[in-house]
Amino acid sequence: MKVHEQIKAYIASQPEPKRSDMQELHCMIMALMPDAKLWFLSGKDENGKTVSNPNIGYGFQTMKYADGKTKEFYQIGISANTIGISVYIIGLEDKKYLAETYGKELGKASVTGYCIKFKALKDINSDVLLSAIRDGIAQTSDHSQL
Numbered sequence: 001m002k003v004h005e006q007i008k009a010y011i012a013s014q015p016e017p018k019r020s021d022m023q024e025l026h027c028m029i030m031a032l033m034p035d036a037k038l039w040f041l042s043g044k045d046e047n048g049k050t051v052s053n054p055n056i057g058y059g060f061q062t063m064k065y066a067d068g069k070t071k072e073f074y075q076i077g078i079s080a081n082t083i084g085i086s087v088y089i090i091g092l093e094d095k096k097y098l099a100e101t102y103g104k105e106l107g108k109a110s111v112t113g114y115c116i117k118f119k120a121l122k123d124i125n126s127d128v129l130l131s132a133i134r135d136g137i138a139q140t141s142d143h144s145q146l
Contacts, residue, residue, distance in 0.1 A: 006040040007056050014080050021121045025078055033058050039074045055079035061091050061140045075140045084119035089136030102132045
């Protein structure tokens with residue numbers, strides 16, 4: 001199954017109103033990143049064991065680890081969770097940045113070093129979420145290729 005089909009099936013598998021919120025969020029991110037590489041991670045490891053929630057990824061970055069190894073990964077991700085939706089902004093160096101910069105203005109959301117969790121889109125300020133996503137894209141883009 002192609003990534004677009006996996007994403008469509010994953011969003012369709014969610015109960016309402018989470019399904020509509022996930023679809024709207026997907027469209028919002030695609031409008032910000034129309035040419036972005038799309039990822040779909042099933043949440044299963046190589047043995048088929050569930051190790052995380054499935055997630056949709058957008059964009060591309062090469063993450064560099066302290067030991068010198070690198071890994072190709074997405075910049076922005078979304079995932080359904082038991083209480084709502086998680087938005088991941090991967091690769092930010094300052095783990096306090098999201099909470100300090102956007103936490104108070106987001107609305108009913110929990111903000112960690114790279115994750116913004118909320119129950120429903122109606123509970124948060126979507127413009128502030130989009131600003132956080134734009135900021136994450138800018139901070140994790142390889143500007144040498146722009």
